[in-house]
Amino acid sequence: MKRRVGGLETEYGLVCVRADGTRALEPEAAARELFRPVVALGRSSNVFLGNAARLYLDVGSHPEIATAECDDWWDLVAQDRAGERILADLVSTANARLAEQGEDARIHLLKNNVDSAGNAFGSHENFLVDRRGEFTRLPGALLPFLVTRQIMTGAGGVVREADGGARFVFSRRSDHMWESVSSATTRTRPIINTRDEPHGDATRYRRLHVIVGDSTMSETSTWLRFATTDLVLRLIESGQVLPELKLADDIAAIRAVARDLRGSQPVELESGAAMSSLEIQQRYLDLVAPLADESEQIVLETWQRSLDAVRTGDRSWARTRLDWAIKEALFEEVGARRGIGLDSPQIERLDLAYHDIDPERGLFSRLQQAGRAPRVLEDARIEAARTTAPTTTRAHLRGQVVTEAIAHGVDHVVDWTTMRLVRPGAMPVTVLDPFATQSDEVDALLAQIRAAGTARPDPV
Amino acid sequence: MSQQTFSSSGGAGDDEQGEETAVGGQTFASAQAADSLLDEIDEVLESNAETFVRSFVQKGGQ
Numbered sequence: 001m002k003r004r005v006g007g008l009e010t011e012y013g014l015v016c017v018r019a020d021g022t023r024a025l026e027p028e029a030a031a032r033e034l035f036r037p038v039v040a041l042g043r044s045s046n047v048f049l050g051n052a053a054r055l056y057l058d059v060g061s062h063p064e065i066a067t068a069e070c071d072d073w074w075d076l077v078a079q080d081r082a083g084e085r086i087l088a089d090l091v092s093t094a095n096a097r098l099a100e101q102g103e104d105a106r107i108h109l110l111k112n113n114v115d116s117a118g119n120a121f122g123s124h125e126n127f128l129v130d131r132r133g134e135f136t137r138l139p140g141a142l143l144p145f146l147v148t149r150q151i152m153t154g155a156g157g158v159v160r161e162a163d164g165g166a167r168f169v170f171s172r173r174s175d176h177m178w179e180s181v182s183s184a185t186t187r188t189r190p191i192i193n194t195r196d197e198p199h200g201d202a203t204r205y206r207r208l209h210v211i212v213g214d215s216t217m218s219e220t221s222t223w224l225r226f227a228t229t230d231l232v233l234r235l236i237e238s239g240q241v242l243p244e245l246k247l248a249d250d251i252a253a254i255r256a257v258a259r260d261l262r263g264s265q266p267v268e269l270e271s272g273a274a275m276s277s278l279e280i281q282q283r284y285l286d287l288v289a290p291l292a293d294e295s296e297q298i299v300l301e302t303w304q305r306s307l308d309a310v311r312t313g314d315r316s317w318a319r320t321r322l323d324w325a326i327k328e329a330l331f332e333e334v335g336a337r338r339g340i341g342l343d344s345p346q347i348e349r350l351d352l353a354y355h356d357i358d359p360e361r362g363l364f365s366r367l368q369q370a371g372r373a374p375r376v377l378e379d380a381r382i383e384a385a386r387t388t389a390p391t392t393t394r395a396h397l398r399g400q401v402v403t404e405a406i407a408h409g410v411d412h413v414v415d416w417t418t419m420r421l422v423r424p425g426a427m428p429v430t431v432l433d434p435f436a437t438q439s440d441e442v443d444a445l446l447a448q449i450r451a452a453g454t455a456r457p458d459p460v
Numbered sequence: 461m462s463q464q465t466f467s468s469s470g471g472a473g474d475d476e477q478g479e480e481t482a483v484g485g486q487t488f489a490s491a492q493a494a495d496s497l498l499d500e501i502d503e504v505l506e507s508n509a510e511t512f513v514r515s516f517v518q519k520g521g522q
Contacts, residue, residue: 015516021508023515060519110516117517334501349509350501352516366500370493 001237005069005128005393005434006226008080010215011062011121012087012357013110024105027061033094034063034107041406048414050406052389052399053083062121063087063109068395069128069199069416069434073226075390077219078377082385084111084357091358111215112155112355113173116348120176120189123215125225127208127233128200128434135206139181139192141236144245145229145284146191146212147254148277150174151263152306153225155214156324157351158331158342159258166343167259168331170324173214174258180250191250199416201432208233212254217355217364218323219376224306227299231288238291245280246270263310281307321374326367327354394434397442404446408453419445421452 016030017023025033035045035057046056052068065083070076091107098105114120129138154170161167179190193209200207210229216222236242247253248268256265257277266274275283285303292300309318309325318325331347340346356362367373389399401419405412411422419442420428429441 013516013518015512015518017512017515021511021515027518062518115516115518116513119518121518334498334505337498338502338505345510345513346505348513349505352513353501353504363501363504366497370497372494372497 001128001130001234003071003435004230004233005071006073006076006230007067007069007126008076008222008226009064009066009122009124009126010080010083010111011058011064011123013112013115013121013355014061014063014107015110016105016107018104019106024103025107030094030107031057031061031063033098034090034109036097037090037093048398048402049086050387050389050399050403051079051082051385052395052402053079054416055083055086058121060119060121063090068389068399069393070390070395071393071435072390073223073230074377075385075392076226077222078381078385079390080222081219081377081382085359085382085386088357088359108352109357110352110355111217111357112352113215114176120173122211123213124193125210125213125229127210127229128198129206129208129233130237131198131202131204131206137241138208138233138236139194140246141240141242142229142232143180143191143250144242144247144280145232146210147247147250148257148267148280149225149228150214150254150258150324151277151281151310152228152303152322153213153216153221154258154324155216155221155355156327158347160343164343166341166347168261168328168342169258170261171214171258173212174254177212177251177254191254200434205434214323215355216323218321218326218374220302220321220374221323223376224299224302224322227296228288228303231292231296231299232284234291235284235288240287242287244269244271245275245283261310262313263307278307278311320372326373327351330354330367330372392435392437394431394436396437397431397439400446401442401449404449404453408449410449410452412449421445421448423452 014027014030016025038047038055039045048054054066056064058064067076067079067083070079087109091109094107113122150171157169157172158166159169159172159175177189177191181192181194182190183194184190191212193211195209196206198205198207213225216225246269248270253267256267260277263278264276266276268274289300305317306322309315315325315329319329331342334350335341353363359365364373368375389395398414398419402414413420413422417432418428418430420426429445431439
């Protein structure tokens with residue numbers, strides 16, 4: 001597919017502590033505090049927003065935002081960043097209320113993937129794929145890419161090895177992957193989840209659900225996850241099934257690749273041969289290059305630069321752009337300054353601070369201010385994405401309905417494909433085409449909303 | 461430098477950073493910012509870092 005929609009679901013870690021660092025509220029109670037304004041507005045902790053994203057509380061009291069469907073990967077990054085800001089506002093409101101009540105309690109939301117006990121939570125990428133493309137063959141051709149792309153898009157971090165030693169890895173999430181492909185998400189967490197909910201015309205589309213990704217703070221890293229995977233999907237859709245890249249053991253490979261910071265260790269292939277993670281990535285990049293149009297040359301260039309940073313060990317470009325490299329440089333610098341090793345709890349605290357979405361106290365936004373992390377999108381574009389849906393997909397329709405319904409105080413029910421008003425006899429409007437940006441039915445629904453709002457009887 | 465090339469597809473470059481390296485005073489400001497950033501990090505790491513880490517335990521999601 002030349003034009004594809006995608007979306008990103010991010011689960012956030014939640015902790016509420018006293019000034020001394022001890023836990024002030026259990027996650028359930030902290031989540032309740034956080035979602036108070038959401039429940040007040042929508043009478044539910046599961047709502048769609050004016051920017052067409054879904055905000056809800058997931059299993060385990062993880063606040064989650066699923067972005068609207070986007071067909072431009074910078075739009076997607078803007079929506080993802082806007083989601084951070086929406087949640088950061090909720091945190092700030094909740095913390096102000098707790099302080100007012102005289103409570104020694106402060107909520108932190110962490111856009112990361114693992115807590116200190118090793119519980120994992122996710123950052124799930126969704127890509128619309130053509131149903132005709134024989135979905136059964138797609139994962140096989142995509143897996144070697146997903147296993148190795150962490151050398152470019154991993155969030156970086158420190159893992160403890162069985163011998164007690166600590167080491168820096170491209171992705172900590174790699175240790176939480178247990179299967180290549182399955183329909184489960186928690187029990188035996190797979191790289192690709194096959195749950196078939198297309199949120200669109202099921203005869204034409206499937207939704208590819210990639211759950212191997214780290215939550216990325218860097219706009220460049222988030223953009224690369226989507227822009228490069230999109231190109232690889234196009235390659236596979238063009239008929240390439242890439243049997244020569246199939247790995248002997250995806251899960252053994254993903255853990256080995258995470259630890260191989262030079263990208264040079266041989267990874268065993270199904271054929272009995274071996275390739276390094278760098279060689280596998282380079283092969284995908286070379287294969288997709290002819291499929292990239294003018295506007296996508298920048299994807300190829302950035303992808304190549306990311307691989308070169310691993311190949312040469314020269315981090316001068318990567319250490320202010322890619323999450324893992326920003327973190328690697330930071331951990332080294334802070335470690336040397338404080339005389340501590342990677343196994344120090346202070347490094348784990350530093351890692352959490354990096355993923356703290358607080359716009360003032362969070363480390364990532366401070367790194368951006370200091371020029372040590374990328375700021376690609378204009379602030380105004382991120383601000384706009386808080387209230388405005390992407391205009392080139394179906395999200396445009398949903399966004400208008402939600403925005404108007406809230407503005408006119410009209411009760412409504414919305415999901416990814418369907419919108420309706422809560423009133424006797426109201427008919428649902430369903431839009432199955434994810435690329436639709438105009439609909440007479442939706443226009444009629446908008447007219448009803450405006451009429452209902454203005455026709456409200458005056459209070460007696 | 462190459463972040464500026466993002467501007468074609470991203471709608472924004474980081475012109476500010478480019479200017480910062482060009483103007484002496486601002487380079488100094490940036491070095492100061494880096495120092496104050498490291499001081500801030502020290503502050504976070506010296507205030508109950510280990511306890512904070514241990515407090516962050518949640519059920520898994522997804």
